[in-house]
Amino acid sequence: MYSEVLDVLSDYDASYNTQDHLPRVVVVGDQSAGKTSVLEMIAQARIFPRGSGEMMTRSPVKVTLSEGPHHVALFKDSSREFDLTKEEDLAALRHEIELRMRKNVKEGCTVSPETISLNVKGPGLQRMVLVDLPGVISTVTSGMAPDTKETIFSISKAYMQNPNAIILCIQDGSVDAERSIVTDLVSQMDPHGRRTIFVLTKVDLAEKNVASPSRIQQIIEGKLFPMKALGYFAVVTGKGNSSESIEAIREYEEEFFENSKLLKTSMLKAHQVTTRNLSLAVSDCFWKMVRESVEQQADSFKATRFNLETEWKNNYPRLRELDRNELFEKAKNEILDEVISLSQVTPKHWEEILQQSLWERVSTHVIENIYLPAAQTMNSGTFNTTVDIKLKQWTDKQLPNKAVEVAWETLQEEFSRFMTEPKGKEHDDIFDKLKEAVKEESIKRHKWNDFAEDSLRVIQHNALEDRSISDKQQWDAAIYFMEEALQARLKDTENTIENMIGPDWKKRWLYWKNRTQEQFVHNETKNELEKMLKCTEDHPAYLASDEITTVRKNLESRGVEVDPSLIKDTWHQVYRRHFLKTALNHCNLCRRGFYYYQRHFVDSELECNDVVLFWRIQRMLAITANTLRQQLTNTEVRRLEKNVKEVLEDFAEDSEKKVKLLTGKRVQLAEDLKKVREIQEKLDAFIEALHQEK
Structure with a gap:
């Protein structure tokens, strides 16, 4: 019994000046x-x-x-x-x-x-x-x-x-x-x-x-x-x-x-x-000293216990005195409840966020590497051929991997949201560090299914092969999707041009802002290029050498010295804006083009191959999101839940980890209270047994 008292004392952090004076x-x-x-x-x-x-x-x-x-x-x-x-x-x-x-x-x-x-x-x-x-x-x-x-x-x-x-x-x-x-x-x-x-x-x-x-x-x-x-x-x-x-x-x-x-x-x-006599003498001396000091030590801990209990009542009157292990168990139950909530996310929610996230990830590639190069060919047959080749290359090399990355990141984001989102009045920030550590370790241990990309590649190939838009509703949805994508790109291009040419006359007048010399040159070059575009609306994507020379000489005649590379950079943005505006106008015309598409009529004004491309992309996104959602809900969420349980079990065995992750005055005070009570109870039991001995 006495040895148990000493063991508990040796683990006690004497923050309150309670010294261990037991023999x-x-x-x-x-x-x-x-x-x-x-x-x-x-x-x-x-x-x-x-x-x-x-x-x-x-x-x-x-x-x-x-x-x-x-x-x-x-x-x-x-x-x-x-x-x-x-x-x-x-x-x-x-x-x-x-x-x-x-x-x-x-x-x-x-x-x-x-x-x-x-x-x-x-x-x-x-x-x-x-x-x-x-x-x-x-x-x-x-x-x-x-x-x-x-x-x-x-x-x-x-x-x-x-x-x-x-x-x-x-x-x-x-x-x-x-x-x-x-x-x-x-x-x-x-x-x-x-x-x-x-x-x-x-x-x-x-x-x-x-x-x-x-x-x-x-x-x-x-x-x-x-x-x-x-x-x-x-x-x-x-x-x-x-x-x-x-x-x-x-x-x-x-x-x-x-x-x-x-x-x-x-x-x-x-x-x-002899060591026999030494042992007897040491034992007698030891017990004499124990009897003389143990009650005084017990009184010291009674006073410490009273002080700690008073401090708790003053600081945390509405909270139970939970020590580190009890807090860990409470946090563990909360975390497991939150992981179970992850499996209750609706299929619709999964598919919406997966589709949106995947489009955000691949939209730049679709616009820059597939749509724009094909659309600038000015020929319906070449457009479709270019699109098919680039879609095939994309699905063979990049798309499945990007989709799996998006799914894994989406799972992490949803998991993080459930783990770290405050739960109203009941939220206890004392668990935040522990939850963050469990989240990070669980994600670190999670490995996505290796076969996901291969099966996804086949599904995406088949989805992109289909060109048959079955009804007007799908046609309108594809046009709306295309308009949103083009408007987002147009907005980015307008911002780029604005940064390139500096503030317009209104901002210069109202906010006393001036253009730099470089912005002035860019603005003059832009104006010259826009004049050329007005003369030739069907201008190809690239400037010819003689056109660059003409622009440079026109600017020099007005006292503006310009480098050919600057003309090319400015042209890229000016032509891009012109092209996107033209594509949006054509998109608007195509709203009435479903009748022609359905009957395979050839009308140069209403050749809406770009709408069909965006429908193929939109359908691929929907099918991919559906496939990834099934994999998430059927496999990955459960595997992540298993990882969380394993991490919690490992943390439960690691006392140093718990000390590091569950910290603060409240935790330390509860720990001290628990230890002081345990020491006092053991001391009282020992003293009682000591009195009963002759």
């Missing part, structure tokens, strides 16, 4: 001092990765010890139990710890402050919570990040500065005491030694190798270092063989202390030696 045993020591081995002896299992001289503890490991019928270990975030009596499970556990450490360490770093939480249960284990920290180093070696030393100090200080943390200070007895830097660090954090327990490791090696036995005696009597401690312990954690069992190490340790001549001369008592 835990912090195991600190120089690298290779044997701190991990001490922890393993207390846990009665060799659970940590090992390496000769290499830094193995790369992030804090919180080990929660408790009694249980079987000796097992399991991670906080996993249901798998590792049987610590089986060598293969121990190897798997060590491998998993190593993998988690490597995962925690970010690129360019050597250690990480992120904690790995591990529970160990077994018969006779002393109940407590220990945190094994990376070993303190004095020098950064090659392969380490430059800031490794400072980072380890920072991590160690963060754990030791808790006023109720019990510091288990591990000192290697086999090396010169002056080489240790951990004792100075511990003295800074606990100068009076009220919560420090000193442990001297590798005493067997010290007794064998150290020239001055009195120095060891001074260490274990607390006289050599300025550091003060609650108690001093001496332990032996094996002969340095990584394959030794816990039982073998314990037997060797007990045998050593029974026969040690060095320790018999010191003031150490029997209860101050």
